Amino acid sequence: MMNDMRKIERDTAVSDIKIHARDVQVFYGDTHAIKDVSVDILDKTVTAFIGPSGCGKSTFLRCLNRMNDTIDIARVKGDIQIDGNDIYHPSIDPVQLRAKVGMVFQKPNPFPKSIYDNIAYGPRIHGLAKTKAELDEIVERSLRRGAIWDEVKDRLHEPGTGLSGGQQQRLCIARAVATEPEVLLMDEPCSALDPIATAQVEDLIDELRRNYSVVIVTHSMQQAARVSQNTAFFHLGNLVEYRETGQIFTNPEDPRTESYITGRIG
Amino acid sequence: MADVTAATDPGPKTGSTADAVRASLARRNRKQKILQVLGLGAISFAFLMLFILIASLVSSGYQAFTQTHITLEVFIDPEEVPLERLPRGGFDDVLEASLASVLKDVDPDDRATMRALGGLPSNGAQFRLRDRVVEDPDLIGQTITMTVPVSDPYDQLNKGLIDRRTPEENRRLKDFEIAWFDQLVAMEAISKPLNTGLISNPDSRFPELAGLKGALIGSFWALFVCFVISFPLGIGAAIYLEEFAPKNKFSDFVEVNINNLAAVPSVVFGLLALAVFIGWFGLPRSAPFVGGMTLALMTMPTIIIATRAALKAVPPSIREAALGVGASKHQVVFGHVLPLAMPGILTGTIIGLAQALGETAPLLLIGMNAFITSAPSGPFDSATALPTQIFIWADSPERGFVSRTSAAILVLLGFLITMNAVSIYLRNKFERNW
Numbered sequence: 001m002m003n004d005m006r007k008i009e010r011d012t013a014v015s016d017i018k019i020h021a022r023d024v025q026v027f028y029g030d031t032h033a034i035k036d037v038s039v040d041i042l043d044k045t046v047t048a049f050i051g052p053s054g055c056g057k058s059t060f061l062r063c064l065n066r067m068n069d070t071i072d073i074a075r076v077k078g079d080i081q082i083d084g085n086d087i088y089h090p091s092i093d094p095v096q097l098r099a100k101v102g103m104v105f106q107k108p109n110p111f112p113k114s115i116y117d118n119i120a121y122g123p124r125i126h127g128l129a130k131t132k133a134e135l136d137e138i139v140e141r142s143l144r145r146g147a148i149w150d151e152v153k154d155r156l157h158e159p160g161t162g163l164s165g166g167q168q169q170r171l172c173i174a175r176a177v178a179t180e181p182e183v184l185l186m187d188e189p190c191s192a193l194d195p196i197a198t199a200q201v202e203d204l205i206d207e208l209r210r211n212y213s214v215v216i217v218t219h220s221m222q223q224a225a226r227v228s229q230n231t232a233f234f235h236l237g238n239l240v241e242y243r244e245t246g247q248i249f250t251n252p253e254d255p256r257t258e259s260y261i262t263g264r265i266g
Numbered sequence: 267m268a269d270v271t272a273a274t275d276p277g278p279k280t281g282s283t284a285d286a287v288r289a290s291l292a293r294r295n296r297k298q299k300i301l302q303v304l305g306l307g308a309i310s311f312a313f314l315m316l317f318i319l320i321a322s323l324v325s326s327g328y329q330a331f332t333q334t335h336i337t338l339e340v341f342i343d344p345e346e347v348p349l350e351r352l353p354r355g356g357f358d359d360v361l362e363a364s365l366a367s368v369l370k371d372v373d374p375d376d377r378a379t380m381r382a383l384g385g386l387p388s389n390g391a392q393f394r395l396r397d398r399v400v401e402d403p404d405l406i407g408q409t410i411t412m413t414v415p416v417s418d419p420y421d422q423l424n425k426g427l428i429d430r431r432t433p434e435e436n437r438r439l440k441d442f443e444i445a446w447f448d449q450l451v452a453m454e455a456i457s458k459p460l461n462t463g464l465i466s467n468p469d470s471r472f473p474e475l476a477g478l479k480g481a482l483i484g485s486f487w488a489l490f491v492c493f494v495i496s497f498p499l500g501i502g503a504a505i506y507l508e509e510f511a512p513k514n515k516f517s518d519f520v521e522v523n524i525n526n527l528a529a530v531p532s533v534v535f536g537l538l539a540l541a542v543f544i545g546w547f548g549l550p551r552s553a554p555f556v557g558g559m560t561l562a563l564m565t566m567p568t569i570i571i572a573t574r575a576a577l578k579a580v581p582p583s584i585r586e587a588a589l590g591v592g593a594s595k596h597q598v599v600f601g602h603v604l605p606l607a608m609p610g611i612l613t614g615t616i617i618g619l620a621q622a623l624g625e626t627a628p629l630l631l632i633g634m635n636a637f638i639t640s641a642p643s644g645p646f647d648s649a650t651a652l653p654t655q656i657f658i659w660a661d662s663p664e665r666g667f668v669s670r671t672s673a674a675i676l677v678l679l680g681f682l683i684t685m686n687a688v689s690i691y692l693r694n695k696f697e698r699n700w
């Protein structure tokens with residue numbers, strides 16, 4: 001189905017817009033957490049979401065792989081398309097969507113299983129490997145993409161929870177890419193890591209841009225400046241400003257953006 | 267804001283703040299001390315009570331862990347036990363004759379004396395002799411050596427529970443009977459080995475023969491049935507409620523009523539079982555199967571509550587991780603959450619089963635306190651359970667049952683302590699730091 005979409009996209013030769021969101025609203029019960037957010041996220045680009053805490057960055061990110069569906073009180077309205085296909089269309093199964101839109105969380109959360117099984121889990125449940133050899137290949141490729149292969153290749157059958165925090169997070173990134181996603185969502189992936197591990201993960205994110213559309217939520221403006229090409233600034237559930245990263249930091253248009261990056265709000 | 271001013275203003279204010287802190291510190295420390303003392307006091311009290319309980323049980327029950335036996339040379343007289351009349355025969359007379367032959371001053375022709383002598387070995391001795399002879403009829407005409415329990419009064423005498431100084435008419439054993447016993451002791455015919463019969467014998471009217479075999483097997487079947495019913499149903503209900511049920515008025519209602527169910531007095535479940543299982547369905551009375559179903563009614567809410575708590579304790583990050591790679595709800599629950607919750611579920615289940623093991627009232631109501639002298643061979647046979655056996659023995663007039671009651675309680679407590687220890691071990695072994 002995703003292949004079909006890509007074909008349509010090529011035929012109509014639009015642009016390299018990967019995610020197209022219009023008038024997205026999210027409610028948690030009576031709380032209006034996301035208000036009228038419209039944004040176009042490009043393919044093979046790192047897009048950063050910044051903004052003060054509680055402004056809705058995570059909420060919006062979780063709309064993109066329908067993780068909000070798992071919260072009973074959450075309601076999502078509006079139109080979100082990936083490759084021109086409405087991901088909230090009734091015919092779309094969120095489970096299938098999540099294999100195509102990988103997610104990395106704030107706190108490294110490897111399964112309490114072996115390193116191998118952490119990576120192999122997604123491909124297994126989606127039936128991506130026919131043989132053990134194929135699965136081995138996927139595991140190795142994913143761990144290499146996660147820039148952690150050299151560190152773990154000799155202990156694939158030891159528990160993933162025994163790795164250091166930074167290694168665990170790269171393992172989680174490797175796990176996310178194992179199902180061959182096209183989009184990678186990362187919610188403050190470095191906030192639980194020390195500076196050295198952060199630098200490694202940031203290098204990895206830059207690397208991932210070659211194959212994926214990466215969306216990263218961060219509370220660190222330096223990080224957004226280091227890793228992203230485009231930056232969206234959220235404030236109180238609104239998308240205030242969305243531009244090229246260099247411009248938003250040197251030349252913000254909206255006074256709220258300016259206050260935030262100069263440290264007056266947040 | 268106040269501390270900012272205090273920091274920037276090094277004047278007298280700082281000193282007074284420090285004083286105030288010091289004054290309140292003393293008060294706070296005193297409060298903490300009092301709390302500690304109260305806590306220690308409460309724990310000490312609990313331990314003291316436990317100690318008194320165990321000590322009193324041990325002091326009255328330890329005697330039941332040994333049993334006085336007598337070793338006899340028995341001549342199996344073909345006149346008393348003719349081959350053609352087996353399995354009938356005068357086995358009691360054979361035993362009496364054997365005793366009379368070793369004891370001094372016994373006139374084998376005085377019926378009263380011989381009857382008194384017959385009361386020395388346990389009533390079960392003649393049946394043991396019979397069983398041996400029936401098994402091997404060649405023994406007729408031979409002399410064999412037998413070790414059999416003595417009857418309860420002699421056992422009491424041997425254990426020092428009958429005071430020889432009591433006037434004869436108030437004593438259960440007359441002077442001549444005590445003299446016989448002393449002769450046997452002098453001949454080294456009396457021994458006091460470990461009372462294996464306490465575990466390996468079924469119940470009996472005679473304390474020296476009564477054992478817990480029937481009750482242990484009955485309890486085993488009841489717990490087995492209880493587990494087989496309550497474990498899958500309890501876990502299933504808990505998984506549905508915790509993971510799949512929509513959160514609405516109805517699920518709140520169910521939740522409240524499960525907690526209510528857990529609080530219902532057990533005797534009520536007994537009445538329910540009596541009316542439904544025995545009354546409507548016509549299941550047999552006194553059967554461990556019915557007992558197990560009744561106990562399952564009580565154990566299930568415990569398992570549901572423990573399972574839900576264990577499922578809740580699995581961190582959301584694991585669910586998110588699995589959902590994030592595209593696992594379905596069902597795969598998240600059965601592939602990740604449930605395995606991680608298992609130690610907690612097992613702990614709760616064992617605690618629930620331990621409660622069920624000690625439960626008495628519902629079993630009394632469905633008739634598991636019947637007097638049954640053979641161990642059940644399956645869950646549908648009549649049987650007692652450990653707690654109801656204790657109830658029966660505590661109610662028995664024979665002196666020998668006093669120590670046996672305590673011993674049975676100790677056996678029950680032993681099982682309970684073992685089960686709780688296993689659950690604590692499981693909890694510690696699988697405890698995870700996320």
Ligand SMILES: Nc1ncnc2c1ncn2[C@@H]1O[C@H](COP(=O)(O)OP(=O)(O)O)[C@@H](O)[C@H]1O
Nearest residue numbers: 028031033052053054055056057058059060071
């Ligand atoms: N599961 C939830 N239930 C109810 N309210 C939520 C939930 N998650 C987030 N919110 C609310 O939505 C708003 C946005 O939260 P979030 O997206 O987590 O912000 P951010 O990631 O930018 O810090 C906050 O006001 C928060 O309280």
Ligand SMILES: [Mg+2]
Nearest residue numbers: 057058059187
């Ligand atoms: Mg957030």
